[in-house]
Amino acid sequence: MQLDSSRNHIIMVNLWLSMVNISVMATTILPAFFGMNLGSGLEESDPTVFYTVCGVSVVLAALSYPLSRFWYTRNWRRMSENELFEQKMLRVLLVQNIEDLDDIVRALQQHRHKRIDRRSFRQLVVQTLGNRAMPPSQVDFLYQCFDRDQDGFLSEAELVRPLNTFYHVSGNGNGASSSSNGGGFAQEPSQRQGLAGSMLPSQQGSVPGPGTGPRGEQRDGSEPGGAHLQGVFSRQSVRRSPRELQQTLKKKQLQKQDETNWEDDERYGWD
Structure with missing residues (x-):
């Protein structure tokens, strides 16, 4: 909490310094437009031009900082207060x-x-x-x-929100066939939406299906094309119970640990 307070204080000081810099910069806008110290002939033709430019520059510098503070208070601070109010109301509704x-x-x-x-x-x-x-x-x-x-x-x-939003089939006539084949679990990963469809096949975990070996080789009697359906949401894994999935994950971790120990034995010459 103290670090958050210090960070917010530093951000606010940086904001005030930026507003002061804008005020100082406003004094140089008109002189830079008229050429600063270069002779343009205006100062010789009418002496009031010099005083007018200087006066407008001072007025811009004097008004830019209060206007910046007013704009910040009326807009950004109000938006932040509205967000805090929404979070407070959500906490009250969801907790109490x-x-x-x-x-x-x-x-x-x-x-x-x-x-x-x-x-x-x-x-x-x-x-x-x-x-x-x-x-x-x-x-x-x-x-x-x-x-x-x-x-x-x-x-x-x-x-009313639809209940079957986990696997949603696009309206191409595949709704009836998907419901008869297991309610969308038999679809390809590219057709799935939701938790499983938002991931590519390469991002769906590393749990092998029952038809794959420890290194991804296909065993005899497995489904064709089963290697690219590995993962927690694959066709083979969804048919198993959570206990079987947990056992598979544990075996995978033990196998990976054995491979790591074997590599260490070869590297350091341990028996």
Whole structure:
């Protein structure tokens, strides 16, 4: 906490110094535009030009720092305060009112065929919670969390989420075949979305399937093309229970440890 406070203090000092530098730089804008100390003839034609340029430069230098402070306070600081307020409200909702959220979601799903506005949402929360009603600020924040399209109404699509989102098949006519072949587990890794589909085959772990050897060779009787489906989310591994997967991982770790010990024996000449 002390390091975070020191870091924030250093950042703020750097910000104030940058604003001061902008103020000092503002005094040189107009003189640089008119040529600084080079003779242009304007100072000889009208003596008021020199005093006008100097006066405008001083005014810019005097106003740039307060304007920078005002802009920072009204914009960036307000954005930071809004983010802190959202985090505080989320912590209150998820820690203190987690059971109330379940009741509110169930009540909303019963009215999912209706378009619920902010006033109806408040009445529904009061009817659902009763004496455990939330403060108006928390109710408004919760309504903003549900209203994802910010249209002022809660639609059915915002209240009900699909359950089969782990493996989603694109609309190319493969939905029926995938459901008959195991609900999407028999698809290729390039067609999967979610936890498994977001990874390439080379990134899906190193757990070999039952048809592969310790170094990735294909054994007799294994499926063709099974070498490129290795991993925790491969076709062979998903058919095994978590206990079998744990045993396989343990065997793999022991095998790797034996190989490391064998390399050390050869390197150092140990028996």
